[in-house]
Amino acid sequence: MRNEPATDxxxxxxxxxxxxxxxxAYLHAxxxxxxxxxxxxxxxxxxxxxxxxLLVQLSEAPRRRMRMTELAQQVKITRSRLSHAxxxxxKNGWMRREDCPSDRRGQVAVLTEEGxxxxxxxxxxxxxxxxxxxxxxxxxxxxxxxxxICSTIASGLQPAGADLPWLR
Amino acid sequence: MRNEPATDxxxxxxxxxxxxxxxxAYLHAxxxxxxxxxxxxxxxxxxxxxxxxLLVQLSEAPRRRMRMTELAQQVKITRSRLSHAxxxxxKNGWMRREDCPSDRRGQVAVLTEEGxxxxxxxxxxxxxxxxxxxxxxxxxxxxxxxxxICSTIASGLQPAGADLPWLR
DNA sequence: CGGCAATTCTTGAAGTCTAAATAAAACAGG
DNA sequence: CCTGTTTTATTTAGACTTCAAGAATTGCCG
Numbered sequence: 540m541r542n543e544p545a546t547d548x549x550x551x552x553x554x555x556x557x558x559x560x561x562x563x564a565y566l567h568a569x570x571x572x573x574x575x576x577x578x579x580x581x582x583x584x585x586x587x588x589x590x591x592x593l594l595v596q597l598s599e600a601p602r603r604r605m606r607m608t609e610l611a612q613q614v615k616i617t618r619s620r621l622s623h624a625x626x627x628x629x630k631n632g633w634m635r636r637e638d639c640p641s642d643r644r645g646q647v648a649v650l651t652e653e654g655x656x657x658x659x660x661x662x663x664x665x666x667x668x669x670x671x672x673x674x675x676x677x678x679x680x681x682x683x684x685x686x687x688i689c690s691t692i693a694s695g696l697q698p699a700g701a702d703l704p705w706l707r
Numbered sequence: 708m709r710n711e712p713a714t715d716x717x718x719x720x721x722x723x724x725x726x727x728x729x730x731x732a733y734l735h736a737x738x739x740x741x742x743x744x745x746x747x748x749x750x751x752x753x754x755x756x757x758x759x760x761l762l763v764q765l766s767e768a769p770r771r772r773m774r775m776t777e778l779a780q781q782v783k784i785t786r787s788r789l790s791h792a793x794x795x796x797x798k799n800g801w802m803r804r805e806d807c808p809s810d811r812r813g814q815v816a817v818l819t820e821e822g823x824x825x826x827x828x829x830x831x832x833x834x835x836x837x838x839x840x841x842x843x844x845x846x847x848x849x850x851x852x853x854x855x856i857c858s859t860i861a862s863g864l865q866p867a868g869a870d871l872p873w874l875r
Numbered sequence: 876c877g878g879c880a881a882t883t884c885t886t887g888a889a890g891t892c893t894a895a896a897t898a899a900a901a902c903a904g905g
Numbered sequence: 906c907c908t909g910t911t912t913t914a915t916t917t918a919g920a921c922t923t924c925a926a927g928a929a930t931t932g933c934c935g
Contacts, residue, residue, distance in 0.1 A: 551831035558842050561854030565841075566760065568857040569737050570783040571864035581893090587921075592734065607884065615738040620922060622885055627920085644883040644930045663719035673733075674726050676859050681852070686729030688853050689736040691844050696739035749923090755891080775914065788892060790915055795890085812900045812913045 572672055579668045584661040585631070589616065590624055591665065594633060594658050597650035604649040606639060617700030633657055740840055747836045752829040753799070757784065758792055759833065762801060762826050765818040772817040774807060785868030801825055 554562060576588045584591055596613050597603050605613075611621040625648055628634040633654030639645030650658075674682060722730060744756045752759055764781050765771050773781075779789040793816055796802040801822030807813030818826075842850060 551834050552838065553834055554838070554842070557847075557854070558850060561850050561857065562837060562841070564854050564857035564861060567783055568861040568864075569741070570757075571861055571867065573737070574783075574867050575864050577893090589921095608882085615735055615742075617923080618884060619886090619924080623921070626885090639883095642883080642931075646884065666719050666721055669730060670720065670722070672863060673730070673860055674722070676863055677856060679725075681856055681859075682726060682729050684849070684852050685856050686725070686732045688845060688849055688856075689729065689732035691849075692841055693732060693736040693739055695840060695844055696736075696743050699739065699742050745923090757891095776912085785893080786914060787894080787916090791891070794915090807913095810901075810913080812898095814914065 575672060576665075576668060580661070580665060583664050584657060586628070589614070590628060591658075591661075593621070593624060593628065593648075594650060594654055597634070597648060598655060598658055602649075603655065604637075604647050607646045607648055610648055611700060612698060615699050619700070628654070743840065744833075744836060748829070748833060751832050752825060754796070757782070758796060759826075759829075761789070761792060761796065761816075762818060762822055765802070765816060766823060766826055770817075771823065772805070772815050775814045775816055778816055779868060780866060783867050787868070796822070 573588065580586060580588050580591050592614050593610065596610060597605055607621060607625070608618060611618045614621075616624075625634055625636065629636060631654075633651055635649045635651050637647045637649055639647050677685065741756065748754060748756050748759050760782050761778065764778060765773055775789060775793070776786060779786045782789075784792075793802055793804065797804060799822075801819055803817045803819050805815045805817055807815050845853065
């Protein structure tokens with residue numbers, strides 16, 4: 540389709556050739572990488588990448604525990620998705636739920652010792668995979684620029700699970 | 708965890724602080740953007756982003772048709788995933804399958820007129836969403852660099868659905 | 876206080892994806 | 906040819922995600 544300098548509001552501003560190329564490269568990179576890491580972790584840790592990210596997040600939290608809502612926000616997923624995920628991880632014995640002392644509605648997700656152990660054993664392989672896919676292939680300047688770009692993009696997007704009241 | 712300059716093969720090379728920050732920014736950006744575009748397209752076009760990408764790919768192909776395997780490769784998904792997707796898109800009347808004349812095993816995915824029409828009507832909104840999330844927020848230099856980085860990453864990863872014979 | 880609204884989290888159903896198994900046709904050699 | 910392998914595509918079952926709905930609790934405010 541076309542790309543015109545015009546300002547006709549009826550005519551959408553299509554992507555330039557360079558923008559298209561970048562967008563396509565982005566789609567390919569993210570699709571392939573997500574797929575790659577999902578396989579790597581499914582094979583080595585028995586869970587998809589996002590579940591692994593939940594364990595990591597918990598492992599870095601004080602007392603290895605976090606409120607459900609905050610955990611969901613940190614990892615950028617909906618509370619619903621988190622509920623299902625934690626249910627599964629709980630079956631594996633890698634996570635546990637406790638009632639929140641200060642808010643009777645709340646739950647606290649806790650990383651179990653077994654969960655931490657899984658992390659300890661599989662973290663090296665995972666870092667290696669991430670490194671091989673990204674950091675071993677970019678210059679330090681590119682890493683910095685890449686981080687800045689991703690931050691910019693992320694900062695412009697609504698948090699996941701931002702329930703209805705976005706039009707208030 | 709630590710980061711040591713040592714070359715002990717037993718001690719994994721953890722990510723530096725800057726690498727961690729970049730990796731986290733990447734995860735946030737991709738998670739949020741994928742989610743955002745999925746919602747945008749589900750709302751405006753009635754399908755997830757990857758399905759939309761299939762229609763786009765077909766629309767740009769000669770005679771708006773493509774062999775299943777090639778379509779899967781172009782969009783970086785497995786043949787299995789494509790089979791499911793096309794089955795669904797066929798129900799919507801947006802795609803159609805034809806037998807391949809030259810290879811009796813093969814199938815050709817064809818974009819229907821209805822499918823093209825959906826694309827025509829929803830493309831402007833989708834470009835706008837992509838533009839708002841990415842291109843309106845980056846400088847031209849960043850766009851170029853971003854494209855180069857994504858290309859590098861993508862080029863280092865195996866194609867999806869690369870069946871077993873990878874250890875041949 | 877009393878009640879309505881918002882928050883927190885879970886659930887169930889429908890849609891999608893993965894992994895492994897299957898079927899069918901093409902190919903490659905002996 | 907005829908057989909074993911590869912390629913192409915689909916199918917099944919199970920896992921995961923989304924969306925809408927629901928239950929319990931808290932917070933606001935007149």
